[in-house]
Amino acid sequence: MSLLEGRAARGTAAAVALAGMLTACGLDEGPPDERVVRVLMVDNPQMQELEKLTARHFTKRTGIEVDFTPLPENEVRKHIHDDFSAQSGRYDVATVSNFETETYADRGWLKPLDPYIAEDQAFDQSDILLPLQLSLSGGDGKVYAEPFYGESSFLMYRKDVFEQLGLEMPARPTWKDVAELAEKADRPEKGMTGICLRGLPGWGEMTAPFTTVVNTFGGTWFDKRWNARLTSPAFRKAAEFYVGLVRESGEPDPSRTGYADCLRNMKRGKSAMWYDATAGAGSLEAATSPVRGKMGYVPAPVEKTRSSGWLYTWAWGIQKSSDRPGDAWKFISWASSKEYEALVGREFGWANVPAGKRSSTYDRPQYRKAAGAFAEVTEEAIRDADPRSPGVQERPAPGIQFVGVPEFTALGDKVSEELSAAIAGEQSVDDALRKGQREAERVGAGHRKR
Incomplete structure (x- = not known):
């Protein structure tokens, strides 16, 4: 059984009371006259409840006390990067995703959490889903962030529409199955498309679902030696499929x-299927x-x-230069704990729990x-996600719906712009990929020189 298969190993000791948990970890206590943890975080409903x-x-x-600074996603990423890269110590804790964690850790911007985890047994690190543990570790194998919530991706469909049309969704569909079902469910005269897929440019928009298609079709952005592979047969086949599916049944x-x-x-009944983030199910x-x-x-x-679901999490990391890491850990331990999930369930309803x-x-x-309706398949999707090996060949950097290097934000944006133009009929898929290949070659060359 591989590390990513089966259920995570459970600790055998009974959990201690919350008060005990919060008084654990005497490492690096903050000054007794200044018990304030400053947190820079993404602004979304789950964080607002926190x-x-x-x-x-x-x-x-x-x-x-906790001093929160919430900012929109695009803004918060820039502020976190600027503050942590300078090691200004202005913020003790920040929300980092699995896209940034290893890079930040390897650059010495984050404090390793292993000593705190070891002392705070009530936190129960073994209960954290293994793919998230892997994606929030550095190249040295140490833990650098703890998840607040996680998500993967899956296929959502209208059971009632499928029943009306006499269609049957396989328990584990292939993309060929999806294309056939989308064609049959596509009824423009009724105002319903066969499927909805992101075509909007952006490394966090279209590039995310598209890259999971590339992975499972046997492609990759880069081989293990950082050679760009956007014009390879597998990558081209995935791109032609994605663009064709959106154009024909989207x-x-x-x-x-x-x-x-x-x-x-x-929600408005305009699509029969949707492939996207598991987080969407809560709204549906x-x-x-x-x-x-x-x-x-x-x-x-x-x-x-x-499997081909992606993996994403907003997690908590401690700035290495923080002068109150002990208190910062206490906040993280509480915010990512079982007890906090129960608190949200009681206060806001169990569907609002920061799960995953x-x-x-x-x-x-x-x-x-x-x-x-979606808990079991969401859990399975996250457990099956393998950020270190999401395809059929070795990769030079971790990531499922992205390549885990800073340059991918610009590269993913650029390639998605070209593919979006192909979806709009403004150019061919081959032309889009040739342009993307040139951009990717520059990124790969930079990494081979290091």
């Missing part, structure tokens, strides 16, 4: 369609959703690989009841 709960629960128990004006647009299309199954109870969920489609990071979440009867 901010509402912190003073009444964490600060009240520990005496440690949404109107697909080159302008992103995650939010596909979510809106599904919300109490106010018009399609609640009508959706089905199956693993990400495959071709040559056993712990095995124990999926054992909770309350959570399984609230998220029963």
